[in-house]
Amino acid sequence: DAGVIQSPRHEVTEMGQEVTLRCKPISGHNSLFWYRQTMMRGLELLIYFNNNVPIDDSGMPEDRFSAKMPNASFSTLKIQPSEPRDSAVYFCASSLLTNNYTQYFGPGTRLTVL
Amino acid sequence: GEDVEQSLFLSVREGDSSVINCTYTDSSSTYLYWYKQEPGAGLQLLTYIFSNMDMKQDQRLTVLLNKKDKHLSLRIADTQTGDSAIYFCAELSGYALNFGKGTSLLVTP
Numbered sequence: 437d438a439g440v441i442q443s444p445r446h447e448v449t450e451m452g453q454e455v456t457l458r459c460k461p462i463s464g465h466n467s468l469f470w471y472r473q474t475m476m477r478g479l480e481l482l483i484y485f486n487n488n489v490p491i492d493d494s495g496m497p498e499d500r501f502s503a504k505m506p507n508a509s510f511s512t513l514k515i516q517p518s519e520p521r522d523s524a525v526y527f528c529a530s531s532l533l534t535n536n537y538t539q540y541f542g543p544g545t546r547l548t549v550l
Numbered sequence: 551g552e553d554v555e556q557s558l559f560l561s562v563r564e565g566d567s568s569v570i571n572c573t574y575t576d577s578s579s580t581y582l583y584w585y586k587q588e589p590g591a592g593l594q595l596l597t598y599i600f601s602n603m604d605m606k607q608d609q610r611l612t613v614l615l616n617k618k619d620k621h622l623s624l625r626i627a628d629t630q631t632g633d634s635a636i637y638f639c640a641e642l643s644g645y646a647l648n649f650g651k652g653t654s655l656l657v658t659p
Contacts, residue, residue, distance in 0.1 A: 478652065492644075537645070
């Protein structure tokens, strides 16, 4: 299994631009999570989906952030417009939500907004 | 809300044992986890423990759980330089994981 795949691995953009981060979960997993990691705040859960349906988006910082999961094998996290304070590493994780509920993480996308 | 607490930094000599401590918040958490993050990489699951267990051993790793005090620890035996990384403790909260801020482990030769 290829594991969770994220793209791009690095993104540098200018303030005000739209940014789209992509995630392909592990095949067969029914839940997907987006996290943001910063030095100041650590790992924060932004949103999670179960069977492609958003269950909890209370961690999404503001309306500039949106996430979609059109099918079981793809999700996007979009920031529009981006701001310098959005600079962070964004992780996607997937889980089968059975047995031990383990989440498997992708390598992350390092976003820098200038 | 309350935070999962971990000490920020630990330094040990190669060959010694490392013990990383964590205090979690949700006494009803059914699973607790330890993840490892190496520089520039994602989080890698090291091990987990079910809440009805007090201890779990997996090769060089030993997890101890004290539910009364909501305390979790990870012991790494015979610590190697390759164990240098950030270690995160996490509690299962609903379907999501609530992470601590991580403990940076530095292993010196």
